[in-house]
Amino acid sequence: MTPLTQVGMLVINTLVGLYLLVVVLRFLLQLVRADFYNPVSQFIVKATNPLLIPLRKVIPGWGGIDIASLVLALLVQAIAVVLILLLNGIQPPIQVALWASIGVLSLLLKVYFWGLLITVIASWVAPNSYNPVLILINQILEPAMKPIRKIMPDMGGIDLSPIIMFLLIQVFEVLLVQGLAKASGMPAGLIMGI
Template sequence: MGSPLTQAGLLLVNAIGSLVLLIVMLRFLLQLVRADFYNPLSQMIVKFTNPLLIPLRRVIPGLGGLDMASLVLALAIQYVIMALILMLAGYGTGMPFVAMIGWAAVGIIKLLISIYFWGMLIMVIASWVAPGSYNPALILINQLLEPVIRPVRKIMPDMGGLDLSPLVVILGIQLAEILILYPLKQVLQVPSGLIMGL
C-alpha cells in the first residue's frame, strides 16, 4: 500500500500529470480541427503550451497538417509521469524503456478516446439543458467534435429533427475502446493504473 507520503506523491503526480497531458492533447486536437484561436480557452491552452512547444517545433516539424511537436510532447509527458509513478511505487530506475514508450502511446490513445467520449456526453447534456449556448467551453467542444459528428450525421436517416448522431458516435467510441485499446493493453502488457487518461 505504501506510506502516506508515497500515496500523496502518487496523487499529485496523477492529478498534475493528467491535467498537463490533457492540455497538451487539446492543443494538438484544436489545431488539427482548426478551432477558433481567439476563444478564451484556446488562448489559455496556447499560452500554457507555448513555452514547451515553441522550442520543440524548431526540432520537430509538422507533418501533413499534424502538429507532431505536440504529439511528441504528450508522449514525453506520459513517459515521465509513468516513470515517476514507478519510482514512487518502489521500482527504482530498472524500468523497461522500450516497453514504456509503447505504454505511453497506449496512454495517448486512451486519452484521445476519453476526450471524445466525455466531449460527446457534455454536448448531448448541453443540448438538453442549454441549447444554443454561447459558452466558450461549449463552442470549443463543438468545434472539436463537429468533424467526427458531421460524416455520421450525413448518413443517418431523417428522424424528424431528432439528431441521434452523437449517440452513434458515443457507441463508436466505446467500440473503439473495446476493439483497439484493450487488445493493445493486452499485447503490450500495460500495468493497470499506470497510464494517464480521463
C-alpha cells in the first residue's frame, strides 16, 4: 500500500466515520425521543439536515422510527466501503450492502458501549451532573437499560445493570458483527463501525 493510498484511507475513514457517527446519533436520538433543544441535539440536526431532508421526501418514517436516517447511515457506509475498495484497486463486490449493514450495526453497538462507559465514569467523578452531553447519553441509554434494571434484584443501591449491558454488547459484537463479517468475507478494517 502506497503512502498516498494510506493518506486517502485515513481521510475517508476520518471524515466519513465522523459523519456516519452523527447520522447514527440522529437515528438514535429520534428513536428514544431525546431532548430536541439540547445543544448537542441541535448540532446533530443541523449537520444531518442537508442530506436527510431530501431523503425524507422519498422515504417516510414508520411507527416512530426515522427510516430515512437509517437509510442515510447505510448509504454513507456503503459509499465509504466503495471508495476504500476503489482506492485499493479492488472492484467492489455485491456484498457492499451487507458490509455496510454490518458496519452500521457495529457502530450502534460502539455508541452504546462508549456511552455506557462515559456514564459509569461520570457517575463516579461528577454524580448528578447536568451536562448536556451526559443528559443526551442517558436519554439514549435508558430505553436499553430499563428492561435490565427491572430484571436485576435490588442490590442495596448499587446498580449492576451496566455490567450486564457491557456483557450483552460484547456478546452481540462477537456473534452478530464479527460472525457476520467473517461469514460474508468482509476484509478486516474495511468498515467504519468495526
